[in-house]
Amino acid sequence: MQENVIKHTFDVTVEQRSQMKNQKPLLLWFTGLSGSGKSTIANAVEKALFEKGVHTYSLDGDNVRLGLNSNLSFSAEDRTENIRRIGEVANLMIDAGLVVIASFVSPYEKDRAAVKNIVGASKFVEVFVNTSVEECEKRDVKGLYKKARAGEIKNFTGINAPYEAPTNADIEIDTINTTVVEAVSIIIKNIENKIAY
């Protein structure tokens, strides 16, 4: 598509930036229904990493949709574009040497696979926050399930839009049987070797 654009190479490399930060960059990708616990666990993981001196940055559904992706809806096509742009942004942050924590519903398997392809499989860790629709609806943190049931939100994931659950996530967290503290410990254990310089 961009036939007249030629990639520029800079002298300071990702390896040098990584060495300076004493860490290897990584994308930790949380997927799950609205209210499943993505932001809660991602926030706790970022705090734990921050305390260990790891340079992180969090990308979160609501925040990105209020800014960078404010022109996108929740149609299947726009969700795909949402996730593609986030994958590209995460890839730039990886190039900057950061451990990126992304929390998006990301309901389509092919979109998550595309992000993995953008950043490279070795730098992608998928965390499936596995909470049933029934439980998310019971929590209804933002009152969105109530609105969706009342027909006030169309294309609401889990109610009237699909969620394709990952079949081979690197980490799966069942939030009924796993506390936030336990989830953090499972996730940190999984990634500590991957981010160690």
Ligand SMILES: Nc1ncnc2c1ncn2[C@@H]1O[C@H](COP(=O)(O)OS(=O)(=O)O)[C@@H](OP(=O)(O)O)[C@H]1O
């Ligand atoms: N129709 C519909 N379906 C799902 N979610 C909806 C919808 N409308 C608004 N919201 C709110 O937007 C947040 C999800 O945005 P994402 O960018 O993560 O969605 S997606 O990955 O593009 O599917 C999601 O935030 P989280 O609750 O943090 O997941 C909701 O608060």
Ligand SMILES: Nc1ncnc2c1ncn2[C@@H]1O[C@H](COP(=O)(O)OP(=O)(O)O)[C@@H](O)[C@H]1O
């Ligand atoms: N084990 C758990 N892990 C994560 N969240 C939990 C857990 N148990 C209860 N919750 C609650 O579920 C809600 C999840 O909301 P949130 O993190 O905003 O979800 P999401 O980002 O997936 O929309 C929060 O109110 C949180 O306190």
